[in-house]
Amino acid sequence: MSTAELDEMIKALSHPVRRDILNWLKQPDIFFADQQHSLNLGVCAGMIDQKTGLSQSTVSAHLATLQRAGFISSKKVGQWSFFTRNEAVVQAFLARLNEQL
Amino acid sequence: MSTAELDEMIKALSHPVRRDILNWLKQPDIFFADQQHSLNLGVCAGMIDQKTGLSQSTVSAHLATLQRAGFISSKKVGQWSFFTRNEAVVQAFLARLNEQL
């Protein structure tokens, strides 16, 4: 993980809504129990839109930011995009911060 | 550490120069070996100004941001301000992030 990547990751975490999203994706079964699709694929974007209360386009941008930072991945199935948290990346980030900071 | 405080701390770390400063203050004897005053008191603002290459007022603002977040403290002696890293706060922040993220 380069310094530039670390920078991008910290910036990604510097917005409370993005931290919320990352948290919700930690326990999809708890936070997205009402999702119609199976949670196996991940959480679909619209569910996250709802939970934040922000506009669809804004949330899409937040998700893109988290994805660029590597914290989440998306899988497109039909018309839906399913997002999952990359636990390994989160842990690698924390480990890096522990030694770097 | 409240959510608001955590937010302020992450934001404080979201600027590379502020992370640099925090790093330099971790090993003052290495990064500020040329300081005239004893390093026991901390690192004086002017030394940090130099190292960043940014203007005096800009660095003063960065130091204020780090201080508001709790990561550093300052002690005024004569006309100088000496800054020290609050290791306990840094560690508390990391611990919090480890469980919260």
Next chain:
DNA sequence: GTTGTATATCGAAAATTTACGATATATATT
């Protein structure tokens, strides 16, 4: 007291981030 030095604060310009609605794209349904 005047001059010099160190730092903080002020005011403003520039850059970046956040947010929205509108639109584009892609898939699904009728």
Next chain:
DNA sequence: AATATATATCGTAAATTTTCGATATACAAC
């Protein structure tokens, strides 16, 4: 094909952050 749904992208306005020079404040030295 026409319509509906889900998401991404575009253009842009608003908010926030970063930066600077100028000034204020405080102390030191002469």
